[in-house]
Structures are given as structure tokens and as C-alpha cells.
């Protein structure tokens with residue numbers, strides 16, 4: 001439904017998007033995951049024809065955005081929720097959008113109802129909370145009843161209730177058969193929202209896979225092992241392809257799960273005094289995977305610390 005091929009965007013010396021090739025399918029929520037500054041917004045702007053690629057292309061249903069006959073009926077987007085005239089009511093804002101795009105006025109009340117804003121439709125949009133502004137932005141994206149929807153960091157700054165609402169709403173849109181492409185810098189959020197992931201770092205594609213696959217790769221755990229026959233066990237583990245490093249009073253094994261290590265020890269009559277998976281958090285693993293490609297370390301580290309309460 002969305003197909004990027006060799007998509008590239010350069011701003012002066014900055015290569016914001018670097019040769020990205022990926023596909024986003026209909027009927028599912030696809031997460032667009034990457035640290036801040038990875039190039040997500042730039043990619044979304046190129047999908048929407050708001051920026052021209054330096055090289056490569058991105059097609060929606062086989063066409064460039066500019067070639068679409070009725071763009072709003074094909075693609076809806078929420079890029080910046082605060083993009084409304086503050087003195088206009090929610091209804092007036094949507095009516096204005098509808099009129100500008102030859103969309104019948106009755107759609108306005110339909111989409112207000114869909115996003116649960118009917119009761120505040122006459123109020124000034126400038127007085128809306130962030131959660132309400134997000135809903136209004138989503139209502140705008142839905143006006144043309146598009147098959148493809150793009151959301152740029154839609155849960156940023158929302159309270160838990162708002163986050164849950166957005167998450168459920170995305171699932172509903174995908175269940176209706178639409179293509180839903182949603183960006184985020186939080187793997188923990190995407191793990192709950194998206195069934196597929198396009199992961200980027202510093203403009204480059206890191207992976208495209210199902211969320212399940214990415215998460216299991218990301219959290220491939222290290223296992224702490226203690227044993228009175230440690231050297232014998234170490235040799236066996238290395239022969240079996242695991243990575244073994246010394247830790248305080250034992251070893252840390254990666255590349256093999258605790259079940260396999262336990263079975264290998266049992267089969268060789270080796271006693272174990274400890275066999276404990278060292279589960280890191282999802283976010284920590286994600287930071288490691290995209291580590292080399294993180295641009296703004298300071299902010300991210302502070303944030304990672306915040307998200308990273310130990311899960312053990």
C-alpha cells in the first residue's frame with residue numbers, strides 16, 4: 001500500500017533519509033520506529049508530498065502523492081495536532097477542511113462522532129487539551145475516509161487514557177482494512193500497538209519484520225550461570241556456539257537460552273548453582289540495536305533512564 005524504494009533526503013550536509021526501502025501493508029498497524037532525529041518525520045513528509053526526495057521514490061497505492069486524484073480520499077495524516085486555528089471551533093475547523101477538499105459537510109459530524117468529540121464540537125479548538133487536539137487531528141485525517149493513514153508520534157505527551165484510546169483506535173482502523181503507518185521512538189509503545197515494524201536509525205533501514213520477531217531479537221537475553229565445574233561448562237557452551245563472558249562469580253552467556261544451557265549441563269552431569277536470565281528492558285535492547293545510529297545521545301539517555309525502571 002505504501003512502497004518506498006531507495007528513498008533519500010539530503011538537507012545540505014545532513015543525510016536525513018538514506019536509501020530507505022520498505023513496504024507498508026493494508027489491514028494492519030505498522031510501526032515506524034527510530035530514535036529522535038532518525039528521519040521519521042522527513043520520511044512521512046515525503047510520503048505526503050510535502051518534501052521532495054533527493055533520490056528514490058515513495059508510492060501510495062502505486063502512485064506518487066501528487067499524482068493522486070483526490071489525495072484526502074486516499075491518504076489522511078496527523079503530523080502536528082496543534083495545527084488548527086485557535087479561535088475556530090472543532091466543527092468549523094473540520095468544515096473548512098471539508099470545503100477545501102470537496103468533501104460533503106455531513107462527514108464532519110460523522111468524524112466528530114467517530115473520535116468522540118461531538119459534545120465539544122462547538123468549543124474553541126485553541127482551548128483543547130493535547131488529547132482532544134489529537135482526536136481533532138485524527139478526525140481531520142479521517143474526513144476523506146482514506147484507505148491509508150499516517151500518524152507521526154500520536155501518543156507523545158498523552159496521558160495513559162489518551163494513549164489507550166489512540167492504540168485501540170489504530171487497531172480499529174486496521175481492522176477496517178486500512179493501511180495504518182504510525183511513528184514512534186518507543187519500542188515499548190510500538191510493541192503494544194503495531195503488528196509490523198519498520199525500524200530506522202540515522203536515516204537508514206535497520207530492519208523490517210513482524211513486531212514479534214523484532215522484539216524477540218531485541219530481548220535475546222543474557223543468562224548468568226554459576227557452577228563448581230565452570231571451566232568444563234564454558235568449553236561446552238563455546239563449542240555449542242554460545243558467547244561466554246566472565247562475570248563476578250560466574251559467567252554470562254548470550255546466544256543460548258536458559259533451557260538449553262540447563263539441558264547441556266544436565267547431559268554432561270555438570271552441577272549448576274545459578275541459572276538466571278538477565279532480562280533487560282525492551283527499550284534498553286532497542287537503544288542497543290539502534291545505538292550506533294543515535295544522533296542526539298543526551299536527550300535519549302535521559303529518557304531511556306526514565307523508561308528503564310529495572311524489569312527484574
Ligand SMILES: Nc1ncnc2c1ncn2[C@@H]1O[C@H](COP(=O)(O)OP(=O)(O)OP(=O)(O)O)[C@@H](O)[C@H]1O
Nearest residue numbers: 011014015016034035036037038039040041042043
Ligand atoms: N527542513 C530541514 N532542514 C534541515 N535539516 C532537517 C530538516 N528537517 C529535518 N532535518 C534533519 O534531518 C534529520 C532527521 O529529522 P526528522 O525530523 O525526520 O527525524 P525524526 O526521526 O522524525 O525525529 P523527531 O522524532 O525528533 O522529529 C535530523 O538530523 C534533522 O535535524
